[in-house]
Amino acid sequence: MGPDQAAALLDWIRRRPRGGERLHAFFATLYYCGPRPEEAVAMRVKDVTLPGPDADDQWCELLIHTATPEVGKQWTDTGEIHEERDLKGRAEGETRTVPGHPALTRILRQHIEDEQLQPGDLLFQGETGGILAGSVIRRAWRNARKAVLPPHVFESPTGKRVYDNRHTRLTKWLNDGIPPAHVVDWAGNSVPVLLATYARCVEGQLPDLKRRLEAAGDLPELPDTG
Secondary structure, eight states: OOHHHHHHHHHHHHTOTTTHHHHHHHHHHHHHHOOOHHHHTTOBGGGEEOOOTTOSOOOEEEEEOOBOOBOOGGGSSSSOSBOOBOOTTSOTTOOEEEEEOHHHHHHHHHHHHHHTOOTTSBSSBOTTSSBOOHHHHHHHHHHHHHHHSOHHHHTSSTTOSTTHHHHHHHHHHHHTTOOHHHHHHHHTOOHHHHHHHHGGGOOSOHHHHHHHHHHTOOOOOOOOOO
């Protein structure tokens, strides 16, 4: 999923008559920071650190510490559809922080203001103030794809799942030259999983790598001792 496609999809969601602005903030967070959807829906307002509007550095920071996947009422002790869990692949109680692009800072600042959210509130809420339902998320994403993408692209695997926003971000980080150690720290993967999943997605770096190798120079010429 390329930047132009992502921009068109997010814009369509933003213009959605029912809850569009709220869902746009959610999908923008997936696109810019790459959390798993079940991690994003668990975030609270206090988990977002926003710079002041006049600060020179407009990058925000997200604290990811909980996931609430949908497991079905019959599988939870509370009878709720979602179950709160620790982060996938992390020790109990472990957290991670992810930098958020200034574009996301603007979106989240406006979202929090428009929704009049308090620090302890869920950052992304359903219409009744509860957790944002997976069915709503999936329906909005599917409708956006159907409205925006040509039929042959809509039927293809391109951005087919909500989760593909995460794949797009991780791939972009790697293609932009972010070291894998930083990517796994932000994404919550292990290095082996990251490289096994995304190694073939990395492209466009060969010219830059050639320039670096060339800048290192040839072997030094030794004086002629003959």
